Amino acid sequence: MSGILVYCRAGFENDCAAELQDKTAALGVFGYCQTTSNSGYVVYRCQPEEADHLGRKLALKELVFARQFIVIIAELADIPATDRVSTIQIALLDEQLNEHFAMVKPAGDLRVETPDTNDAKELTTFCRKFTVPLRQGLRQSGWLTAKESDRRPTLHAFFLSGQQLVLGYSYSYNQSPWPMGILRLRSPSDAPSRSTLKLDEAFQVFIPAHEREQRVSSGMNAVDLGAAPGGWTYQLVRRGMMVQAIDNGPMAQSLMDSGQVKHIREDGFKYRPKKKNVTWLVCDMVEKPMRVTELMIQWFIDGDCKEAIFNLKLPMKKRYAMVSECLQLIQTELAEKGMGRYEVQAKQLYHDREEVTVHVRSA
Ligand SMILES: C[S@@+](CC[C@H](N)C(=O)[O-])C[C@H]1O[C@@H](n2cnc3c(N)ncnc32)[C@H](O)[C@@H]1O
CATH class of the missing domain: 3.30.2300.20 (THUMP fold)
Structure with missing residues (x-):
């Protein structure tokens, strides 16, 4: 057969x-x-x-x-x-x-x-x-x-x-x-949560090795929505970025001690950076997938980031239908607003559970 x-x-x-x-x-x-x-x-x-x-x-x-x-x-x-x-x-x-x-x-x-x-x-x-x-x-x-x-x-x-x-x-x-x-990764002993592996894997899966140094590099500004306790922020800090960590929950002291993290206790759906100098937006807020998708689209339309990695949590039965709807919305909304070329990739990573990870980049 x-x-x-x-x-x-x-x-x-x-x-x-x-x-x-x-x-x-x-x-x-x-x-x-x-x-x-x-x-x-x-x-x-x-x-x-x-x-x-x-x-x-x-x-x-x-x-x-x-x-x-x-x-x-x-x-x-x-x-x-x-x-x-x-x-x-x-x-x-x-x-x-x-x-x-x-x-x-x-x-x-x-x-x-x-x-x-x-x-x-x-x-x-x-x-x-x-x-x-x-x-x-x-x-x-x-x-x-x-x-x-x-x-x-x-x-x-x-x-x-x-x-x-x-x-x-x-x-x-x-x-x-x-x-x-399967990309097997070892959890760093000083990371605040095991979720850290999701973002580490995402960078390796979505960004080709020969472009990684240029696109994920030291000195860039990043925003982490739903950051606490800091597993994803840890990956951004490790790569030398300056991070605005948005969450009402507490961030790991070790990350705050790095001097690279500003913890802002605000609603991730309302927060926006004051300057247009953010390269990376990452988001791991536990919310309805469509609500997260609409938020990400808005950041791109407003020119508030250049690349984004976010998780869509999928507690529902028809997970593929939901993911398709979200990905379709990103494509149509960005095209309708005349936003030029965009790259959209999505994968259920090895370290993802009931969720998938999406990468969007203005090309
Ligand atoms: C899955 S956890 C994030 C884990 C984090 N990525 C890590 O690796 O440590 C989700 C976080 O989103 C935060 N959160 C949920 N809704 C939020 C909102 N509207 N604004 C800001 N943070 C929110 C929660 O407080 C929680 O800390």
Whole structure:
């Protein structure tokens, strides 16, 4: 059975599926989704040539609920624990399969992965140990280049259990660089909250590495709406920015001691900077997504910031529909006001829970 397999946060399979249905249709592909609650992935079924088309054209960067996706080559069940490598090698001898995936052979690299669920965590050690023998086996069968190459597609061995495997590939120009699509970050011991990782991840996901130094840099002015206790402010301070932290709640003393933070006890929906010298606006206020979106739009219309990163909290059922509505509003409002070109990106980050993170930049 052909199609693509999409990695997502466990519990968000329906949102991921709704988004896939929407965005594949926009590319003229009309398949269907198979979901299992809390599995951490969605399978989208379509014709083999359509699956490869999605692998190339369905931009991972534009998918909100997908961390990574692979074009399915083969689905194997009942793999014997004693001889997994040769079972996979034998499956890959299939003539039709070799003909159909000729353009992928040999792939440039291999990732052995699992869904991001508690059950699958038990497979982590196995995956690490299995990578070396599987890589050797795939090289012998001509499915992998002798040396790693980032110009060729990547093979993914996605283990659903010790006996069940989905083998697929992703194109190097349309994939997450991180195993399982997860950017793992260590929480700094002196950060006031674990939320700090959300903004750290957002900067790394949304701003290309070669532009980061210029766009997220020392000496810039930033505003943090809903800042307390200061996890996001911590990331701005760490990057050398001067921060106006807006919240009625208390900020961590360590941040105040840095001399880079001005704590303003005001309503984040009313506060505006006195000067037009703010580069970064960040916002983590727990509020209705549409209300936060409208506030962000207004900051851009008024020229009060150049780039913004904000979270949309999604306690409702139809999370994809809500996110789409908010993103659509940003596009239409900024276009209607003749605000020129804007870049809008949104992602459910690894460190996000019932929320997604949005980045807007006047380009
Ligand atoms: C999720 S917490 C922010 C955590 C923060 N980003 C961190 O990393 O430590 C939400 C904060 O928004 C603040 N908040 C909610 N509504 C607000 C409003 N209207 N104006 C200012 N702050 C608000 C709350 O007081 C709370 O401290």
